[in-house]
Each structure stands twice: as C-alpha cells, then as structure tokens.
Amino acid sequence: MPEDAAKKPSRIQLRNRKKIMEAALNVFSQHGYRGATLDQIAEAAGMSKPNLIYYFDGKEAIHVAVLNRLMEDWLAPLHEMDPNGNPLDEILTYARRKMEMSRKFPKESRLFANEILQGAPRMAPHLETGLKPLFEEKAALIGRWIGQGRLAMVNPEQLILSIWAITQHYADFDAQIRVLIPDEATGWDEAFIHVEEMFRKLLSVSERSD
Amino acid sequence: MPEDAAKKPSRIQLRNRKKIMEAALNVFSQHGYRGATLDQIAEAAGMSKPNLIYYFDGKEAIHVAVLNRLMEDWLAPLHEMDPNGNPLDEILTYARRKMEMSRKFPKESRLFANEILQGAPRMAPHLETGLKPLFEEKAALIGRWIGQGRLAMVNPEQLILSIWAITQHYADFDAQIRVLIPDEATGWDEAFIHVEEMFRKLLSVSERSD
DNA sequence: GTTGTTTTTTACCATTTGGTAAAGGCACGA
DNA sequence: TCGTGCCTTTACCAAATGGTAAAAAACAAC
Structure with missing residues (x-):
C-alpha cells in the first residue's frame, strides 16, 4: 500500500497520484465536495474507481490532499x-x-x-x-x-x-x-x-x- | 395538488410553503445543492419527506423557489x-x-x-x-x-x-x-x-x- | 353528521454512491 | 523461466437518497 508514505514512492505512484489530484481538482471545483463522485474523478483521471482508493484512503483524503x-x-x-x-x-x-x-x-x-x-x-x-x-x-x-x-x-x-x-x-x-x-x-x-x-x-x- | 398555482393557495399551503423554504434556505446554504438532502430539509421544516414533494415538484423546484x-x-x-x-x-x-x-x-x-x-x-x-x-x-x-x-x-x-x-x-x-x-x-x-x-x-x- | 376535498403518513422502490474482496496482470530480478 | 511484489480490474455490497403509491387522517361544506 502506498498510503504509508514512509518509503519513497515509485515513479508510477507519483504519476498516478498527480493524475488523480488533477482530475479531482477539476471535478471538485465544478461540483463541490458532495456534488463530486468518485466515478467522475476516476473517469477524469483515466482509471478505475477502486484504483483511486488504492492510492488514497477515500474521497475525503483526496479532497484534503488537493x-x-x-x-x-x-x-x-x-x-x-x-x-x-x-x-x-x-x-x-x-x-x-x-x-x-x-x-x-x-x-x-x-x-x-x-x-x-x-x-x-x-x-x-x-x-x-x-x-x-x-x-x-x-x-x-x-x-x-x-x-x-x-x-x-x-x-x-x-x-x-x-x-x-x-x-x-x-x-x-x-x-x-x-x-x-x-x-x-x-x-x-x-x-x-x-x-x-x-x-x-x-x-x-x-x-x-x- | 397545490402545484398549479392557478387557484388561490389556502392558508395552510402558504404556511407550509414558507416553512419549507425557510428550512431549505438553512440546509442548502450550509451544504450546497447536492450536499443537502430532502430528509434534512424535511426535518428542519418539521414535516415528512413526501410532504415536501406534495408542496413542491421536487428538490430542484425547492431550490429554484428559494x-x-x-x-x-x-x-x-x-x-x-x-x-x-x-x-x-x-x-x-x-x-x-x-x-x-x-x-x-x-x-x-x-x-x-x-x-x-x-x-x-x-x-x-x-x-x-x-x-x-x-x-x-x-x-x-x-x-x-x-x-x-x-x-x-x-x-x-x-x-x-x-x-x-x-x-x-x-x-x-x-x-x-x-x-x-x-x-x-x-x-x-x-x-x-x-x-x-x-x-x-x-x-x-x-x-x-x- | 355525511360527504367530498385537501393534507399527511406509512411503506416502499430504483438508482446512485462510497467502498471492499479477491482474483488477475505486469515488470523485473534471480 | 519462475517467483515476488506492485498495480489494476471485475464483481460486488450496504447505505443513502430522490421519489412514488396508496391508504389514513384532517378538514370543510352542506
């Protein structure tokens, strides 16, 4: 799990974390926190919903990170x-x-x-x-x-x-x-x-x- | 149905419509449109959810009215x-x-x-x-x-x-x-x-x- | 009071949504 | 070539949510 952040994150982790946060910025800023859905963010980031959860602890964690x-x-x-x-x-x-x-x-x-x-x-x-x-x-x-x-x-x-x-x-x-x-x-x-x-x-x- | 608005609304209709809109203002302003739920508005207005729908065509209609x-x-x-x-x-x-x-x-x-x-x-x-x-x-x-x-x-x-x-x-x-x-x-x-x-x-x- | 209308409640429903389990895929060193 | 560990997908699920059906209750007119 990359959540730890204790070890150095791999290149792919950095890339995907960034993709998710960019997508989340777009979706959250347009619809607000509750108006945004994980599916929307996942689609905007070009990956599947469970994959978001793999990189972040959940919807709120993404929001806070952004x-x-x-x-x-x-x-x-x-x-x-x-x-x-x-x-x-x-x-x-x-x-x-x-x-x-x-x-x-x-x-x-x-x-x-x-x-x-x-x-x-x-x-x-x-x-x-x-x-x-x-x-x-x-x-x-x-x-x-x-x-x-x-x-x-x-x-x-x-x-x-x-x-x-x-x-x-x-x-x-x-x-x-x-x-x-x-x-x-x-x-x-x-x-x-x-x-x-x-x-x-x-x-x-x-x-x-x- | 009071939705028509063609006839003059009864006293009870006016009273409840106002109660709903006051409750909706509180809830919508605090949580945003999508963050607000009909249940919250219903509770704040002191009535049941289907009763809201009786007075307004739906969530969006309440929002627009407010x-x-x-x-x-x-x-x-x-x-x-x-x-x-x-x-x-x-x-x-x-x-x-x-x-x-x-x-x-x-x-x-x-x-x-x-x-x-x-x-x-x-x-x-x-x-x-x-x-x-x-x-x-x-x-x-x-x-x-x-x-x-x-x-x-x-x-x-x-x-x-x-x-x-x-x-x-x-x-x-x-x-x-x-x-x-x-x-x-x-x-x-x-x-x-x-x-x-x-x-x-x-x-x-x-x-x-x- | 009886009857017809308006208002309210109870019991549901279909969809959406955040989240999970577990089985694959994939890269890469031995 | 075979593991081994990181990454991704498929198939779900439980809760929440907007909304409906229909019966019950309250009310008004006579």
Missing part, C-alpha cells in the same frame, strides 16, 4: 511581500499577483471558496496553522509601514481582506461576471487596471497634508 | 440607488446597505454564492433578465455622474463588481474571517468603517485639480 497542495501555491504571493521593499509597490504587486492567480487558476480559487463557504470543515486546522500566522505577520508589517507614514492610514487587516475579496471575486463569480460583461478579454484588462488604481488611491499618502 | 425569492431582496438596495440623489451618498449608502445584508442575511449570501460558484446552472436566466438590466442601468447612471464631474473617474462596471466582491466576502468567507479576526463584534464595526472609507476615497473628486 486542498493542502493548493494552499501552498495560494499563500506564496503573500509570503513574497518584502519588508524591505517600497510599501506601495509591495502591496500593489501582491494585488496584481493575486489577480493573476484568479485568471490563471480559477478552479483552485473556486475549490477553496467552496470549502470556506461550507464552513471550512476539512481545512480549519490548515487555516489556523498556515494562513493565520502569515496573515498576522503581514498585517503587522503593513501597520508598521503606516506608522512610518509610508502608507495612508488603513486598517491593515481589513486591507488584506479587501484584496482577497476583490481578486478572488473575479474567479469565484466568473459565471455572473460573464453574464454582465460578456467580453472576456477586455473584462480582465479593465479588472487589472481597476484593482491597481483602487488600491493605489486608497494607500497613497496624501501630498497635501505635509 | 433562489428566486432571494433575488428580489438581493437586488432591492441597487434598485434604490437614486439618479436624483447626491452621487457619492448614493453609492456609499448602497455599499452600506449591502454590508448590512451580509451581516443580517449571511445564509442568503452563501446560497447565492454557492449557486454562482457552480456556474449558476439553475439561475442563468434570472441573471440575464433580472440582474443584467439593472446592472447596466446603474452602471450607466454612475457613468453619467462621472461625466458630470461629480465622481472621480472610475470604471462604473468594475466599481459595482468591487462593491459586491467586498461586501459579500464578509458573509461568504465568514468561516475564514472568524479564524483570522476572532472578535466578531469589532470585526464588523471595522469592516463597515473600512468599506466606507475605501469607496469614499476612491470616488471623491479631488479638490486640487480645479
């Missing part, structure tokens, strides 16, 4: 926010990176959103240990920048939530946006511009008050 | 945006109303989000006929205000999307926010302040450029 891998990529842009950089640039770059993730990895965003919507039943620990410390660290950093007068006065925690809200909205509510703004290409362009201008205006230190 | 009633309340604040009011006030009031809805009706928000996340399979027509015309009307109105120099230059469509994104985020990602900002009371207060200041700053016409 979510955990997801979170790493998901937090990377926030990690990259550099205390030694220019505050405004750092935050705008972060927002831009999150927008890029929404455009390039909408399935990942929707899978995550789905899990949170349902109360994060399978991810609460990961939020506590992975997300929360990083969130607090970066909120403190932004707070320091504000204290130094290098950013406008904003609640740092609320600022981060705003960036998440807006950037993820473009992926998560894609179905709605496509109805309202049918032209996909210009929609994304305008979204990038809007988000950048919005946070630039919010964070720029007013020149008048010197 | 979503449709939802959309009316959901669009009301946007309807109230007054062409004759003060532009900044109108938009900030709208944003505040949406925040209030997120705080008071998070289940409604999550049910809606869940449906959109999954591609709006049961609501695409309602989006086209109900939401889209209103969206375009109000975007045009904001565009006129900007043309008159009464608001800062912003893409009106992107502005509306931003308001939706941020306000709904507080309801939809509640599980995440409660991990990051445990104190619920002050969290909401700060959220209200942040959202108001954010859009005020974005939309205020700069005094310097006169």
Whole structure:
C-alpha cells in the first residue's frame, strides 16, 4: 500500500497520484465536495474507481490532499511581500499577483471558496496553522509601514481582506461576471487596471497634508 | 395538488410553503445543492419527506423557489440607488446597505454564492433578465455622474463588481474571517468603517485639480 | 353528521454512491 | 523461466437518497 508514505514512492505512484489530484481538482471545483463522485474523478483521471482508493484512503483524503497542495501555491504571493521593499509597490504587486492567480487558476480559487463557504470543515486546522500566522505577520508589517507614514492610514487587516475579496471575486463569480460583461478579454484588462488604481488611491499618502 | 398555482393557495399551503423554504434556505446554504438532502430539509421544516414533494415538484423546484425569492431582496438596495440623489451618498449608502445584508442575511449570501460558484446552472436566466438590466442601468447612471464631474473617474462596471466582491466576502468567507479576526463584534464595526472609507476615497473628486 | 376535498403518513422502490474482496496482470530480478 | 511484489480490474455490497403509491387522517361544506 502506498498510503504509508514512509518509503519513497515509485515513479508510477507519483504519476498516478498527480493524475488523480488533477482530475479531482477539476471535478471538485465544478461540483463541490458532495456534488463530486468518485466515478467522475476516476473517469477524469483515466482509471478505475477502486484504483483511486488504492492510492488514497477515500474521497475525503483526496479532497484534503488537493486542498493542502493548493494552499501552498495560494499563500506564496503573500509570503513574497518584502519588508524591505517600497510599501506601495509591495502591496500593489501582491494585488496584481493575486489577480493573476484568479485568471490563471480559477478552479483552485473556486475549490477553496467552496470549502470556506461550507464552513471550512476539512481545512480549519490548515487555516489556523498556515494562513493565520502569515496573515498576522503581514498585517503587522503593513501597520508598521503606516506608522512610518509610508502608507495612508488603513486598517491593515481589513486591507488584506479587501484584496482577497476583490481578486478572488473575479474567479469565484466568473459565471455572473460573464453574464454582465460578456467580453472576456477586455473584462480582465479593465479588472487589472481597476484593482491597481483602487488600491493605489486608497494607500497613497496624501501630498497635501505635509 | 397545490402545484398549479392557478387557484388561490389556502392558508395552510402558504404556511407550509414558507416553512419549507425557510428550512431549505438553512440546509442548502450550509451544504450546497447536492450536499443537502430532502430528509434534512424535511426535518428542519418539521414535516415528512413526501410532504415536501406534495408542496413542491421536487428538490430542484425547492431550490429554484428559494433562489428566486432571494433575488428580489438581493437586488432591492441597487434598485434604490437614486439618479436624483447626491452621487457619492448614493453609492456609499448602497455599499452600506449591502454590508448590512451580509451581516443580517449571511445564509442568503452563501446560497447565492454557492449557486454562482457552480456556474449558476439553475439561475442563468434570472441573471440575464433580472440582474443584467439593472446592472447596466446603474452602471450607466454612475457613468453619467462621472461625466458630470461629480465622481472621480472610475470604471462604473468594475466599481459595482468591487462593491459586491467586498461586501459579500464578509458573509461568504465568514468561516475564514472568524479564524483570522476572532472578535466578531469589532470585526464588523471595522469592516463597515473600512468599506466606507475605501469607496469614499476612491470616488471623491479631488479638490486640487480645479 | 355525511360527504367530498385537501393534507399527511406509512411503506416502499430504483438508482446512485462510497467502498471492499479477491482474483488477475505486469515488470523485473534471480 | 519462475517467483515476488506492485498495480489494476471485475464483481460486488450496504447505505443513502430522490421519489412514488396508496391508504389514513384532517378538514370543510352542506
């Protein structure tokens, strides 16, 4: 059984685990956890249902595995926010990176959103240990920048939530946006511009008050 | 059969239909469409499963009924945006109303989000006929205000999307926010302040450029 | 009260679904 | 060529789930 993970996994194990997780990402993100079936995942992965169970302990184990891998990529842009950089640039770059993730990895965003919507039943620990410390660290950093007068006065925690809200909205509510703004290409362009201008205006230190 | 809706429904029909829809809102918003079961809804409504089917054509009919009633309340604040009011006030009031809805009706928000996340399979027509015309009307109105120099230059469509994104985020990602900002009371207060200041700053016409 | 209609319950059913058992297949070293 | 251990498939199963049939109960009109 490859479940142990104590020994090094063979090439075929790595390949099939990856195939399963890719298939699971597609199916889970489209139908949600309970809406997805093992048969769907098996078909998408090009293998039989019992074969999934051979590589993972069950449906929930697959879901958790996909979510955990997801979170790493998901937090990377926030990690990259550099205390030694220019505050405004750092935050705008972060927002831009999150927008890029929404455009390039909408399935990942929707899978995550789905899990949170349902109360994060399978991810609460990961939020506590992975997300929360990083969130607090970066909120403190932004707070320091504000204290130094290098950013406008904003609640740092609320600022981060705003960036998440807006950037993820473009992926998560894609179905709605496509109805309202049918032209996909210009929609994304305008979204990038809007988000950048919005946070630039919010964070720029007013020149008048010197 | 009360399904006809041609004749006037009896008092008992109205009462039970409402009980079912309330129960369904709770269950659907927590588990999603496929995650919810008729048995759960029946228990929450205090009646038997076949009794649900007596009042509604089936699971999907219940879901559609709940979503449709939802959309009316959901669009009301946007309807109230007054062409004759003060532009900044109108938009900030709208944003505040949406925040209030997120705080008071998070289940409604999550049910809606869940449906959109999954591609709006049961609501695409309602989006086209109900939401889209209103969206375009109000975007045009904001565009006129900007043309008159009464608001800062912003893409009106992107502005509306931003308001939706941020306000709904507080309801939809509640599980995440409660991990990051445990104190619920002050969290909401700060959220209200942040959202108001954010859009005020974005939309205020700069005094310097006169 | 009797009768006809609306509402509710009891007992089912067919399908779907997550999961298992156990028998093959297959690669690869001896 | 023959094991030996990893991988895959076939054939199932028990529980859950959306839905139905039909009888019983409640109710309303007379």
